[in-house]
Amino acid sequence: TFQRRLWPRIERVNQRHEMNTDASLLFLAERDHYARLPGMNDKELKKFAARISSQLFMMYEELCDAWVDAHGEKESLFTDEAQTHLYGHVAGAARAFNISPLYWKKYRKGQITTRQAYSAIARLFNDEWWTHQLKGQRMRWHEALLIAVGEVNKDRSPYASKHAIRDVRARRQANLEFLKSCDLENRETGERIDLISKVMGSISNPEIRRMELMNTIAGIERYAAAEGDVGMFITLTAPSKYHPTRQVGKGESKTVQLNHGWNDEAFNPKDAQRYLCRIWSLMRTAFKDNDLQVYGLRVVEPHHDGTPHWHMMLFCNPRQRNQIIEIMRRYALKEDGDERGAARNRFQAKHLNRGGAAGYIAKYISKNIDGYALDGQLDNDTGRPLKDTAAAVTAWASTWRIPQFKTVGLPTMGAYRELRKLPRGVSIADEFDERVEAARAAADSGDFALYISAQGGANVPRDCQTVRVARSPSDDVNEYEEEVERVVGIYAPHLGARHIHITRTTDWRIVPKVPVVEPLTLKSGIAAPRSPVNNCGKLTGGDTSLPAPTPSEHAAAVLNLVDDGVIEWNDPEVVRALRGALKHGLRRPNRQQRNGSPLKPHEIAPSARLTRSERLQITRIRVDLAQNGIRPQRWELEALARGATVNYDGKKFTYPVADEWSGFWHQFE
Template sequence: MKRRNLTPPTPEQTKRQLVAMSDPAWAKHTIAAAGLAGDVVAPIFNSWSRKYGKGSNEQRSAANVWLRRFLSSKTVAGLPRRVRLDARADSVLLDEGTIDTTAKKLAALALHSGWPRSQCPELQALARQLLVHLPEVKKDRSNLEPCRLRAVDPDFWKRQIRSVHGRAFESVAIAAGLVNRRRALYVSDATQSRVNGRRRKNRDILSSLVATNEFGDSFTLQELADKGPSNPVIKRAELMVRTRGLEDYAKEQGDIGVFLTLTAPGRMHARQSKTGEENPNFCHVTPRHVHDYLNTVWARTRAQWARDGIRCYGVRTVEPHHDGTPHWHLLLFVAPADRKAMLKTFRDYALQDSPSEKGAWLRRFTFKTIDPEKGSAVGYLAKYISKNIDGFKADGAPVEDYDFESSDTKLAKIHESAVRVGAWASSHGIRQFQFIGTTSVTVWRELRRLKADQVEEGLRAYVEAADASNWGDFVRLCGGPAAPRKDIPVCTHREARQNRYAEFVKVTKGITFRPTGEIVETRIHVWTVGSAKHGDMPSAARQAPRVAPWTRVNNCTGIAPSLAKTLSAEIILHQPPLPTLPPLTVPPGRFFPDWIGMLTNQASPPLTS
């Protein structure tokens, strides 16, 4: 028998073999040679297949060029190169079983190695492979024990792995064309399925645990969760109440409402808005990076307002375009004399990045002054609040209006697409709602735990306003939106408590009425959590103490953490230094109606092409 030659082919032979391949075989070979994780191979090949189709030779050639460019760039769909090098055999979007096993392995390595007091190369290598970060040890090594406790806690690693790999998969899915109005709205179907599964699992766990207080009153954790702001019905009602209260307060002060929309430059959009086709200028940024860019624009604008003495207050909502790119809607109240300067400054910073881009003047920053005779401020925002929570009205009926981000052939109702909006925000870690320049809602919520006859006379008016859901009166009693925090009569009363990581954190216990020094505790019960079936404490609850709630810190003038700690230098957004604000000018032939009226104090002419 003739012996076969096992000598590997030379580069010239390999090149001739690739030339002799059919296009589908070449595409499969090229994708396989890139060393991508298994679950992103099929989306990329399917995207190439759709581009290749049965079109002309030019279309097929363009599909091949797209695939070669897609795989040969320094990053793969905005992901760092080590996704290709270290995650060859694993999936980017990991299932819960794999996440649990991997988290336990990381915790076991940290436990047996004594990290961070001693080095553990195996732990560090595994963390790099999974794209997660070890707890950060300070230079003076004063936080060694908290870092060690985090490293030996599987839950700490689970949170990181879910976040990093979920966003990594979405980045590939967006670039591969799986997230747009014609395929899957806002998020990929795989991510939507994962989020739905986690929500069902969480509800099952909460329903299986019972909390009992010192008086013997028992509730399942799901029943207690349904009584708080995590319940979509309560969350939607609270947002509407607070928005209505701000509008009532603004009317009393003579302020006017302006509804603004802020979007990102065209290169940050993966898909075209009308057709859903690929944007050739897309720079492969993730939705979280786009949100951080918009936040930077907002921080610069607000800092300039503070220097100019302009005071605004209102609410901001964040929602996605069909391809997952976020944009902002803001309802702001401002004094009529400051309206023009406020809009001018916001416009300048919104157009600071690529101002000559086609359509920038028409779409990048738009506004509408609210006319009380035509409608209320709450009416402008109600649809956006409902769309970003559950798609239902205050009476419990679904919003029957269509979500026009979906395609003409797959028009979805708002209450249907709201589920995908929630999955989008959860996957990318984007805060959907934020009130600006107003009183703390934590104090409001704590006061609603009390009754008027439980407090002294001075505090009674605050409790009555909170209990009556009158946010306008509550803001007025607290001195208005412009009142410095230290001068607000009521504030939260916090106590230091050690969490599971041996760190002292402040947890809310009640409220303090500063004029009299009265402290009223609103959280008086001691709860014990046990199994709903057996009535005993679960092992996990016995081993680890209860974790104190996290607090949010808004560093509006700093660099966004996700930009400072980005995984790859290639996807850091370019932020130019702040130049002198340009004069307010309008390019000829590209007028937006409200800009004309604001500049000339006249009625706006029809929009010209």
Template sequence: MLAIADSELAKIDWDDRAFVKERLSLLPAKAQKILFARYKAISNKQVRNTDLRELVDGLTTKLTVSPETLSLSMSEDELREEAENLVDAALSIRRAMMGNEQETLSSLTALCLSYGITPPEEKKYTLEGRLRRLSDKSWWLRRLRRALRANIETTMRHFGEVNRCKAIYCSDETLTARTAQKFHQTGYLSKTVMTNQHGQSFSLLELSQKGVSDPKIRKTELMVRARGFEDLANELGHVATFLTITCPSKYHRSYATTGDDNPKWQGYTPAEAQTYLNENWKLVRAKLQREDVRFYGFRVVEPQHDGTPHWHLLLFVEPRHYDTLINIMRDYAMREDGDENGADKHRFTEVRIDPNKGSATGYIAKYISKNIDGENLEAGVYGEDPKCAAARVDAWAACWSIRQFQQLGGCSVTVWRELRRLKAMMGESKLVTEIHEAADKGCWKTFTDLMGGVFCKRTEQAIAPHYELAVDTATGVVKTSMYSEEELLKVLKGISSGGKTIITRTNEWHLS
């Protein structure tokens, strides 16, 4: 759909109108207006047409699917229609190849890839389950939405619309889409009522507000765990450090000071930058493991002003291993383009925390707040309103499917949460009772100590999460996925210790 008015289109040469319309109509409305204004500002006919063609062609190479296949100006209704068309195409393929399931799957996989969509995993789902997913409108619609949002964001960032001077962290289009999505989610959750076997009824919104889905609870839990790690480190004599790892210049779209184009940028998206950081981290962890360097702490991923991710890590380590940890991490951070200007100063930064001068948790507290709700902050890094910034960071993380917070090392947080669901512990061992008391009181330090210590392997910890096959209590039948009866559903039911299982999830919920 062309967002340029006919009166504006009439101002350009008549023989260029079809070309301009064809080039712009598949892009988001704002991008169309930006390119059209740029097009009109170039006086030479050949130069402006070449410029427009090269700009759009350059963008197309960075998208997960061609705009000719999935128009970036699609409305929600058009997206739903496209999902229906894909289901029809999938069913046609299945009918044409009936009896040859592997060839059918290969053709459906090619259909997925033509839209930049990852097909269902062979190791995760049955053959029947994969075929049915590829013939389901809801499955296609979710993935088309995700692809469309990521490609719109790629487009806006490509044209320099995501930076501190225009739209910080993410484009206005992505923020609007995320806000609308959360509004619809809240509406659905508030209207959907669940009832348990005791006749107690709650909306899904009320239930979600009782756990870590609620931002305030999530932030509080992160702070409690960080403080527990710090208290434990102080007791054990471990050293705390706050590290920041940044991508090479070629991943950064714009300059931080002015918002101007970075000439070193090579077209990388935030997803590709995050992949770089993840792959680098795998190498670091493997090297540290070979050197027998153990650590624990937290990682926070947040965007820089132009959406490029960078990592903050609060780590605790034994004093004898501190220098080895830092040297290895710095070495790997500098391996790619480490000789470029400013790399030695910005690529990897380290702050060794002196407990006599400040709290280790204090270093990470503002990053946790900034990336959740912006509460208790006066301003962001670039002077932006912290609450508005938090909403944009949330939209950025959702768009690029980036996990913002991750605990590194330590004990199972799943066990911690399950224990906190229990009001009392009856007839259990002294150790299990004491672990429950620590979790119930919110003491991560004592909980970690009793579970086996901060360096205890998951398989050796005192308590483990317990999973069971999901069973319909009314019929006794094992529940399966909606796509295949062979895909049995497993659910978290409680905890286990010393061969004994304790069920923490006793309620059976159903739609009212």
């Protein structure tokens, strides 16, 4: 019955998510309201978030007043001691909503600074920050309840609930529409490019992401073969108490039943992921203590009931393989290792044949991204076509914030991607050295095996790798007055951190697309009748009413009246009509686009459209500079085409503007 079988599971899930009154009693009056979070709509949730931030702000003001009264001066608020005191009370109260405030661990260790405390507190006063936090909790709490009542399994909806799949699909569609509505604009020149085209050309595109992963796997395997290492395919699974269901029977007669061993703790997929991360940390510590080294790739995917398990493609020295497997087996079975089926299901290790690793794990990568090349194959967990499971698996990963792919013991992927941004075939040995050039050439050709070797090999500490990503503080601060670091290029640690090669020379910003103005077809106006009796027939066609004119149509009609002399330009109706049309045509900026300094005036970038003659002139200038052994960048060509002077190694080049072009000429100084 429902009362006996399902209600205890529902109650346990709600107990795990209820307000943490041990952290603070400040929000005790909101406890019942917080308990309704799984079914709360967006409007109510935003009001709830506003109340939380408002109460925390009032608490902060009272604490500040009390501190000033105790210490005498307002300047004392800007000390580490004061901000630590204020942060401890405000952040501690916020923990009642099962969140971990920023820098909480540093606060517990006594290492938080004034700047960090201020930034963390500023978040707790922000309505939008709380809205984001509560929406994430609502999604996971609702999904946990559906898991508890058996709505997530092979017989109902494998991997993720239908609600979660629809929610993730809707959010991605909304994100896609936002990307389509925006451009990337060059802050200096005003040049614009389509944002969605850039996104689809990056690893955000599932197809490109899958191809990069497959190339990475193939490169790891080639590197292992060159080093004489052997491969293992490892599967790690959490104990049975982390699984909300169990399967009974064999083959096609398998049925799904509720696992009553799960009821006591009501673990969710995130809890199981934390368990796997914890035992993997213990394994790596044991590897380090015994001078054992492994490298490879980890793939996280869900069982049919949403519980994660790991597939790991690892390589090691042949003499170390048995010891590595024994260490992993020992830690995998350390918790509840004597339960039924643990030895068979909790840890599996298979030896990989040389050349077969990529093909062995390719299925798991496609299943977890886009289902590519899986036509006709069935999922072992659900018996359904593998191609159809990708949407559910990606929805599961998005809902529970679980990263699906991670390299182990390999050089950073960030440096690999930055090296691939450099011009094809252009050496940087003169700027750096041959070691850095070898890494660039390997990344340029897409040979990940050579890239691993050029970076110093597998299991090399990050500080000792040949190339690393260079970051620099951005000119703008975020809405919490924090400096934001952005990737600017690469550097070689062995040559010094200040020796940076810039790979991102252009500063872009996201802006709304310029609305396209289309010609309007105007309808005739309604004239006054000649007599008190109107003999015009009524419009037929049912109950359909005439559509109201849009602001643009209304403005066009008003402008016609101006042209006909019926009204004047200074008539208030003209002003209202034009203002309404402009407001209707402009999109409201997304909050992610807001300037970090709201009081700073918005900078309008100048137009950077080149005329046809200027585009032709760029071609001529490029040829002329090439004859002098110069390879200019795009912005330099555009500047020269507009009449600017550019200095190349002490030689100044100037060209006439397009209208005055009468042949090549330049001057040297």
